[in-house]
Amino acid sequence: MILKSQVEWALHCCAILSGLPEGRYLSTKALAELHGLPKEYLSKALQTLSQAGLVRTTLGPTGGYRLAKAASEITFLDVVEAVEGNGRTFVCQNIRANNPCRPEGYCESGPCAIARIMWEADEAWRNALRRVTFAELGKILEKDIAPEIWSGTFEWVLKRSG
Amino acid sequence: MILKSQVEWALHCCAILSGLPEGRYLSTKALAELHGLPKEYLSKALQTLSQAGLVRTTLGPTGGYRLAKAASEITFLDVVEAVEGNGRTFVCQNIRANNPCRPEGYCESGPCAIARIMWEADEAWRNALRRVTFAELGKILEKDIAPEIWSGTFEWVLKRSG
DNA sequence: GAGAGACTACTCGGATACAGTCTGTCCGAGTAAATCCGG
DNA sequence: CCGGATTTACTCGGACAGACTGTATCCGAGTAGTCTCTC
Numbered sequence: 001m002i003l004k005s006q007v008e009w010a011l012h013c014c015a016i017l018s019g020l021p022e023g024r025y026l027s028t029k030a031l032a033e034l035h036g037l038p039k040e041y042l043s044k045a046l047q048t049l050s051q052a053g054l055v056r057t058t059l060g061p062t063g064g065y066r067l068a069k070a071a072s073e074i075t076f077l078d079v080v081e082a083v084e085g086n087g088r089t090f091v092c093q094n095i096r097a098n099n100p101c102r103p104e105g106y107c108e109s110g111p112c113a114i115a116r117i118m119w120e121a122d123e124a125w126r127n128a129l130r131r132v133t134f135a136e137l138g139k140i141l142e143k144d145i146a147p148e149i150w151s152g153t154f155e156w157v158l159k160r161s162g
Numbered sequence: 163m164i165l166k167s168q169v170e171w172a173l174h175c176c177a178i179l180s181g182l183p184e185g186r187y188l189s190t191k192a193l194a195e196l197h198g199l200p201k202e203y204l205s206k207a208l209q210t211l212s213q214a215g216l217v218r219t220t221l222g223p224t225g226g227y228r229l230a231k232a233a234s235e236i237t238f239l240d241v242v243e244a245v246e247g248n249g250r251t252f253v254c255q256n257i258r259a260n261n262p263c264r265p266e267g268y269c270e271s272g273p274c275a276i277a278r279i280m281w282e283a284d285e286a287w288r289n290a291l292r293r294v295t296f297a298e299l300g301k302i303l304e305k306d307i308a309p310e311i312w313s314g315t316f317e318w319v320l321k322r323s324g
Numbered sequence: 325g326a327g328a329g330a331c332t333a334c335t336c337g338g339a340t341a342c343a344g345t346c347t348g349t350c351c352g353a354g355t356a357a358a359t360c361c362g363g
Numbered sequence: 364c365c366g367g368a369t370t371t372a373c374t375c376g377g378a379c380a381g382a383c384t385g386t387a388t389c390c391g392a393g394t395a396g397t398c399t400c401t402c
Contacts, residue, residue: 005253012276028373038347058374061373096197106311343387350379363365
């Protein structure tokens with residue numbers, strides 16, 4: 001069970017977009033160059049973010065992407081679920097129903113105990129991701145990244161955004 | 163990101179094996195019939211449990227599997243990691259290093275902030291799974307399952323174990 | 325009746341096949357800004 | 364100098380291909396009980 005690389009790409013792109021000034025858009029091409037990624041395939045990831053309503057687009061030149069909501073309104077979970085799907089990581093196929101010792105047509109009273117435990121762990125994972133917004137990530141990154149790279153990147157992005 | 167069905171199979175098999183009396187072994191065939199699963203493929207899942215040291219085997223007739231440790235010593239995480247691998251669910255490919263604004267040969271100071279957050283969520287998931295042992299699952303199942311099915315299954319298993 | 329050998333039922337490992345997903349590329353349609361051209 | 368037509372740069376969507384993984388089956392080798400056969 002490994003998350004797709006698109007998840008990583010989408011998170012990094014949202015991190016960049018969250019620093020974009022109001023009204024500006026950044027193109028797929030710029031995002032691909034900034035991260036050294038294949039433009040065409042990255043475009044797929046951004047499209048899914050768009051379909052999930054996390055990101056807004058404009059067509060034409062100076063077109064591109066920007067966040068659809070405030071950075072403080074978008075969580076890691078939003079992005080992960082947009083790319084990876086919002087289904088549970090554990091699917092219960094109710095194999096207990098195949099038990100030959102059961103009476104014919106016996107009806108289960110509730111979800112399997114094993115599934116319940118797996119789903120609780122799943123929720124713990126989701127809750128941890130739900131807690132972090134991109135506004136908070138911005139603060140962390142600002143401390144984390146060397147100032148000259150931080151501001152250099154910011155200018156580079158600004159220059160390429162329309 | 164969806165866990166393999168083998169995870170579900172392995173968990174159910176361990177649940178059955180944890181109720182097995184000392185010194186008894188239960189065959190793949192019996193476990194497959196009990197859960198309505200393909201014997202050959204289920205055997206693969208049990209083999210990985212064996213390689214992980216969670217389960218012990220005996221050859222020949224009356225051979226099969228039993229838990230290698232006490233049920234209270236085996237957690238859900240042990241089984242999930244045995245089948246699914248113990249690597250992190252999020253792999254950081256360090257795409258920040260592709261930033262064209264970075265000076266040549268710049269060396270990162272530590273793991274990417276995005277990766278750290280994803281790994282924390284991963285740990286939350288693992289911790290939730292680490293908390294539940296098969297001894298506890300046994301208690302839950304005993305309350306959960308209708309008594310006649312519970313004891314009927316137990317007898318069926320005992321009859322087929324050697 | 326006892327012991328040796330054949331038989332059986334099981335685990336284990338490897339080989340193979342098929343389907344689905346992930347990764348990545350390519351192209352055409354549609355859109356909006358910028359540019360060009362004619363009046 | 365102004366307005367309409369063309370060009371350009373981008374998004375969006377679909378089609379397609381290759382690699383990898385998950386699912387599943389089959390078979391042969393090895394092992395440990397059981398059964399049979401012979402003495």
